[in-house]
Amino acid sequence: MITGGNIFTVATLRAQTALFVAVLFGVTLYASVCNLLLPQDSVFYVSTYTVTLMGKYLCYALLALAVDVIWGYCGILSLGHGAFFALGGYVMGMYLMRQIGDRGVYGNSELPDFMVFLNWQELPWYWCGLDHFWLAALLVLLVPGLLAFGFGWLAFRSRVAGVYLSIMTQALTYALMLAFFRNEMGFGGNNGLTDFKDILGFDLQADTTRVALMLCSALALGTAYLASRLILASKFGRVILAIRDAEDRARFLGFRTQDYKVWLFVYSALLAALAGALYVPQVGIINPGEFSPLNSIEVVVWVAVGGRGTLYGAVVGALLVNYAKTRFTGVMPEAWLFALGSLFVLVTVCLPKGLAGLLSRLGSRRRRLAAVDA
């Protein structure tokens, strides 16, 4: 069976976590300081564009972490995590739309522009109350959480597993994509939600807001990393590992495995939703394309490249692949799909444990060589 995360001792895990958090906050704080305090012509100045890009990558990393938690540690390959990400993003986008007020193109303080355009007379009920940040923040977690609970409860209770589950999750995000493309849904249809002005009264275009959002993403990622470590090290986490390696045995030992899976699935969906909610204000748009099955499956590749079942591997994979994507699509856009496709094939065939697996193999080889030398 798959073995990944549990080859490290408690001590190395602790060192790893400390290193991860230190690097994460070191880099993001450095970038913030350099952006806000240094003059633009300084050699060490970090542009706001780079800061926003970093914030975006951190959100992707959080999404990858969410996928790694269930795929790497519980063996559930979700091809629909983009759905939770996009739902979180849509709730946040709705809050941001309400903040525009009468500054839209039509100057209507009651309705968002696209509703005026579609001749809607009043706000649909599900948009009510979303001008309050606290309610939006609650719904960011509640809506995807409930969906994940409902889906997981149905799926895991009837023991849908493996490939079937993967295809079901893909169908879920596909159905949501079709639904959100409809204008009648009241989420802006094809164009989605965009043209945001400010968040909590702060201008979204300002450097300070950008830096603050990036730091929030870093904080969310760091917290999620620590929380996931703690959860996976707890008794709950040990059962999760047992389920991954031999679900039947875990069940025969008396664990209600479906409950464990549902709660882990919900936790993972919450992380994805949080990532989506942080992503939207930084990117400035959310549209149904985020639900497309291709997006969700790309996340899986980030995790596979970094190495699943390690948490830090997922983060590293997300950062690396997205950096490569930004670079590639800038230079030769048509080559990106070739690169991504080859990455899928190469990683699965040649590097099943990803870069993290490569690292640990090199590490153990060095240790072996050192032992021989001694």
Added chain:
Amino acid sequence: MTLQKRIMQKQILQNTALWAIVLVLIGYVFCRPVYGEGEAVELPALAQQLAGVKLKELPNLVGQLEVAGKTAVVPLFEALLNGDLYYRKVDRLVVIARLSPAGDYQLRDALLVTPLGRAEKKALKKIRISNRVRSGLRDAIARLTLFSDDPTLRRPAVANLFNRLDDDSVALLQSAAARETDTDILATIERALALHTLLVSPDIPAQLQALDKLDGSLEPVVRNRLAALLESTENTGATRDPAVIRKAAAVLHSIHADIEFYEFLETLFFGLSLGSVLLLVATGLAITFGVMGVINMAHGELIMLGAYTTYVVQLLMPDHIGYSLLVAVPAAFLVSAATGIVIERSVIRFLHGRPLETLLATFGISLLLQQTVRSVFSPLNRQVESPSWLSGSLELNAVFSLTYNRLYILVFALLVFVALLLVLKRTSLGLQVRAVAQNREMAKAMGIRTDWVDALTFGLGSGIAGIAGVALSQLTNVGPNLGQAYIIDSFMVVVFGGVGNLWGTLVGSFSLGIVNKFLEPATGAVLANILVLVFIILFIQKRPRGLFPQRGRAGQS
């Protein structure tokens, strides 16, 4: 001797030539047709007068053309009516011109309808007509076609007159009824006359009799007139006999019931058609996923390759579009099967027993194939032409018709399915495939080359995907994203029907297709699609192994 002979031959020749000229002249004088009032012009010359004719003189000219040309001028009249009649500015030649896909106009002779090459829009001048000429042309076409020898011309002519019943058209129809031999057309004419009787005759028994004849008539005009008749008596006070009104209401009711029935049949046909597409798309998947257990996310792209093969075949034989599909089917099978075997040998065999990794790797391959097609052809959709035997429709009656392309694809899907069943059940390859699917180790121990069987099975499934691509190229746009649209649906069909069971795939695809089409009128296409997806997600909760689960050892895994 030889000289004499030659002179004699020369004289004979001269005589014959002389006689021939005389004969022709006599024939010309006697047989020269006399057009209009003393004006003697030949048909082509008459047609030529259309070039630059004044609008005032056009009705007269149309009348002359009708008398001179009989049915030969029907295409010309139709072109004039549809605004397709032009004349060339250089030589003032009157031509039928249609916009070609290339952007210029394709010219045809106005009378013989033979191709005359192409021309730019600038080089042509349209022959304009007025509304008065338009109705005159319609009448003329109806008159000419109604008495033609060809029933396929008479049928639309009758239908045309049926739609605008007046004293003129009724007179025409009456004279047509007297010489009509086709019982079907005769019945239509009788219905038209009955409708006219009902509307104008003061005689109540005649009206009741007419209503009897109209019972079961599906023409929209009958429905509209009957509804208008009932409404007018309700609103403006009864000027009609109550018995007639009662009977008319009953007839209208039964007509509506008939139409509802045919609409049901039509939806059913659309459902079957969608089901046949799903069947074609999912059959290949039922082999690779169902029998081999390989999740092939590149299946959609193998379908796309089949569609592009059709496109290339048509490029190679532009003059034989009619046969191109017959060539495309085996070609697409070979292309997709070869691609499939390469994929199996280079990637999938290394991932045996690791379904999730197979899923990811094949997804990567699908991206590669898509991007390759995008680079080689273009990201834009390609135009695949339909041969003439696939276009048009089989009209069973006024409200129910089946389009030939959907009908043929339905039959084709079933043929492919049967062929696949025969391969699996009746050939030694099929036997080996089933053996490997049931127990790989045991099959190997019995001397079956499992590697070889794997490659061929995967090639078979991929080849069927290619054939599905040929069929899809006749229904949808051929572009790099063609496959993606079907991949999720086809997985749903296989999972719904039961993995590893071909009959399940058959039942699954047709039931999903029919359910989808019956939901569509109520919910719209997108919502119907979503509802079906949700339904399958819930269904899988109830029966995780699909409609027809595999039983026994092969089913446990």
